[in-house]
Amino acid sequence: MTKFLFSLVLFVSFSVSAQQLMSPSEFLGYELGTQFTRHHEVVDYYEYLAESAPDRVKLTVYGKTNERRPLILAYVSSAENLSNLENIRQEHLKDTNGTGSGSKAIVWLSYNVHGNESVSTEASMKTIYELLTKKSSYLDNTVVIMDPCINPDGRDRYSNWYNQYKNTPFQVDPNSKEHHEGWWSGRSNHYMFDLNRDWAWLTQIESQQRLKVFNQWLPHIHVDFHEQGVNNPYYFAPAAEPYHEVITDFQRDFQVTLGRNHAKYFDANGWFYFTKEVFDLLYPSYGDTYPIYNGAIGMTYEQGGSGQAGLGIVTAIGDTLTLKDRIAHHFTTGLSTVEVSSQNAEKLNEEFRKFHQNKEFKYKSYVLKGDNDKINALKSLLDKHNIEYGDLSSGSYRGHSYTSGSSGSLSIDKNGMVVSTDQPKGTLVKVLFEPNAKLSDSLTYDITAWSLPYAYGLDAIASTSKVSGQGPQQAQARTNITTGSYAYLTDWNSMEDARFLAALLKEGIRVRKTDHPFSIEGKSFERGTLIITKGDNENKEDFIQSLQTIASNFKKDLTSTTTGFVDSGKDFGSSSIQMITKPKVAVLSGGPTSTLRFGEIWHFFEQQLNYPLTVIDDDYANRVDLNEYQILVLPDGRYGNHFNEEQLSNLKDWVRKGGKIIAMGGSIDALDGEKGFGIKRKQLEKDSGDNKPQPYKDWERERIKGAITGAIFKTKVDNTNPLAYGYGSDYFSLKLGSSAFEYLDNGNAVYLEGNTKPFSGFAGTEAQKRISESLVFGVENHGRGQVIYMVDNPLFRGFWENGKLFFANALFMVD
Incomplete structure (x- = not known):
């Protein structure tokens, strides 16, 4: 067979194969963009493609959500590449240590991180079909x-809600x-967390x-x-300032290269778009x-629409934005991204x-010690x-002190560790550990401080020298449980203790x-020490065995x-050695509460503390007998x-009568002033200086x-206050806004003094x-009960680990 005929046969064979693949509309039985596709139907289509074109599509299930929906990935490439996929991956990873010779472009497209930004999943089906047919080159x-x-979970919450309430035809x-x-919109996951803000903290099972x-x-x-608001045109890279200083010139420039290619297609269609704004x-x-901090060109693409748009909506300027329009835009930028990547592999x-x-970062090592x-x-x-990290068991180290904010030293005799930037993940280490991120612009889209120490x-301390550590050692707990003991004691310093x-x-x-x-x-x-006595538990037949098991489980x-x-101190029979009650806890949901802040509390109880929680919705809260509960949590909100x-x-x-309210953030506003509680908002006297009108x-x-x-x-920190047991004299708080309340007459567990310059951010x-x-x-204190005020959020996004013991203290130590 001649080379020409052989090529012709291959072309005809491929054409037939491509024609045999059903488009999303053909497979689903309705035109894409005329309905919202449920998650199981999306999975069905991807499974169909993997079965129909197994040489070019590999489908894997990488996990499940809290509501047991599958999380899937589709690997799409030429038949030759897919048959050599593992070798391509390994050669690519070798490039992180300079020994690889990768030649393929690796492009990862992530859709629908916010459940009610639902167009992107629809667009993904059209995109993969196009890659397997017309754009296979x-x-x-x-x-x-x-x-x-x-x-x-969030996507199905939205699509099911929309399918229930939409007009026919859509309005x-x-x-x-x-x-x-x-x-409870479809934006968040099962625990109402924003998955797009969880990549580094990994609090959620999906992440x-x-x-x-x-x-x-x-x-x-x-x-x-x-997706963003319905009245916004499309957004794509390049991003807005501030850029973190570690972002390379190439990463910046390639965002422009991609943006110009997207613009070419949008211009041809007369579609509106913007760049270099809002999303830093x-x-x-x-x-x-x-x-980006792992070496990629990372980008956000934003289509107007979100949960408000439905299948179609009239915008502020009188245009009608349809789901089909939204699909077309995401489809276009997705294909354009793959095109440019292929051209620049x-x-x-x-x-x-x-x-x-290796990069010449100022700080080469971060040395840490603690509980x-x-x-x-x-x-x-x-x-x-x-x-990578190493253990440190002894030594004295100098550098930038996180405690003082200036040059200092840190002595370690146990429980020390070091994390160096001299490793493949060095850039990420610098970003996560640096004392204070450099800001090129104070107008940012999110928080400006997060340093892990x-x-x-x-x-x-952050050291300008490289510090070497030992391989991590596995410590063994000493339970020391003997049947003849009077009591068993253990400290109270961390969430593991809680x-x-x-x-x-x-x-x-x-x-x-x-x-x-x-x-x-x-x-x-110290204060807060847990005391477990034989006398208190003499009626529990399996006391020693149960205690041994639980202690072993938690090391x-x-x-x-x-x-x-x-x-010295108080004997165990003293009234100062009080029994910890097993509180029945309720939390308000709905109504005035923030879904994200409610979700943090819900997740804290069920996935971090592993303690039961009753959720009471605002719709029927007035009919609930609060006397059945010892604690009521009021999440942040309006x-x-x-x-x-x-x-x-x-x-x-x-x-x-003995109840306990934990009021967080905006819920304090419901109790302050002349409402019978002692909390008062702090008023700032206006500066009578420069009152000139400012330009718009x-x-x-x-x-x-x-x-x-x-x-x-x-x-x-007043660590004699039960709310602050387990803490030292200082606490570094992540403050998310400028709301301020006056000191209480008594009971100020944590407070700001006169110097309020931030250490970071x-x-x-x-x-x-x-x-x-x-x-x-x-x-x-009110009668036999208490109100606990949490102006700052110790549970923010589930990642501010050092704040969580305050919440545990509010539950178990304050009485």
Whole structure:
């Protein structure tokens, strides 16, 4: 057979194969864009493509959601590349240490991280079909990895809601019900977390499972498909300032290259778009920035629409925006991305290798020490990111002190570790650990501080020298449980201690705590120490066995004592050694509460503390007998005058009888002022100085003076207050806004003094004045009960590890 005839046969064979593949519309039985496709139908289509073109599509299930929906990835490439996929992956990863010779472009397309930004999953089906048919030439030197839906639980929540409430035919009037989701929209995942802000913190099961695979590939290109308000035109790269300083010139320039190619297609169609606005590249936990800090060209693409748009909606200028329009736009930028990547495969590989060469960062090593549980919690996070670290058991180290904010030293005699930037993940280490990220512009889209030593409550220094550590050692817990002991003692310093206590209480083991330091049998113990006595548990037949099992599960050190007679402090029979009650906890949902802030509490109880929680919705809260509960949590939100006089009176009466309110963020507004509680908003006297009118163009810059965009402040701690047991004299708090409340008459557990300059991140000058000498966390007694005020959020996005013990103290220590 001649070469010409052989090529003709191959062409005809391929054409027949391409024609045999059904398009999304043919497979689903309706024209794409005329309905929202449920997740199982999307999976069905991808499975169909993998079965019909197994030489060019490989489908894998990389995990499941909380609601048991599958998380899938499709690998799409030429038959030759797909048959050699593992070798391509391994050769590409070798480029991170300079020994590889990768030649293929690796492009990862992520769709539908926000469930009600639902167009992108629809667009993914059209995109993969086009890649397998008309645009298959892009795949000759490119591997495309497609995640058609990062957030299936949120997507199905939205699509099912929309299918229930839409008009037939769909109604473009924006006032119609189908354009107004309820309190629990489809944006978030099962626990109401924003998955697009979880890439670095990995608090959610979807993120954890996805990152395992992402780290096995580390693509050259990563696109995160989104939607924004219905009246906004399309947004694509290049991004807005601030860019983090570690972002390379090539990463910046290639965003422009991609943007110009997208613009070519949008211009030809007369579609509107914008670039270089709003969406910056700083916060490390986004779907664009996290890949960038791992060597990729990370980008966000934003289509107008979101959960409001439905199948069609009239915009502010009178145009009708349809789901078909939205699909066309995401489809176009997706294909354009693959096209440009294919054209620049060699350059992408070359620059990827350069990115992972050693960089001359100012700080070469980050040396940390602290409570062993906190060290282990940080190690667990670093393991998930494939970040290398070493143990330190002794030594003194100099550098930038995180505690003082200036040059200092750190002495280690145990529980130390070091993380160096001299490793393949060195850039990510610099971004996550640096004391204070450099800001090229104070107008940012998200928080401006996140440094892990502060987040995990560890003493640390950043060293300009490389510090070498030992291989991580596995410590063994000493339980010391003997049947003849009077009591078993253990410390209270971390969330692991809180989980241990929660497990004991659920098992029916009675536990006491001390409100005073004491020493016994030559050992010293601090406030909050847990005391588990044989006498309190004599009616529990399997007491010793249960205690042993739980202690082993949590690798908990227990100290046995043969007496309750202390050397100093209070004896175990003292009224100061109080029983910890097993509280029944309720949390308000719906109505005035923020879904994200409610979700943080829900996730904290079920997935972090492993303790039961009753969710009471605002719709029927008035019919619930609060006397069945010991604790009511009011999540952050927009309360204003949400509670009427009768409701406030009932709350006050319930607290006086022994109830406990944990009021967080905006819920404090529902209790302050003349409402019978002692909390008062702090008023800032207006500066009578320069009152000249400001130009309209400067309004945003003027506004930012009164804002705090997620900055870290050093606060004072009264650790004699039960709300602050387990803490030192200082706490670094992540402050998310400039709301400020006056000191309480008594019970100020954590507070800001006069100097309110942030240790890390941005805070406007007016905001700094407002929060000066203000409350952070406090306890107010009312009769036999308490109100606990949490102005700052200790559970923010589930990643501020050092704040979580405050919440546990509010549950178990404050009485």
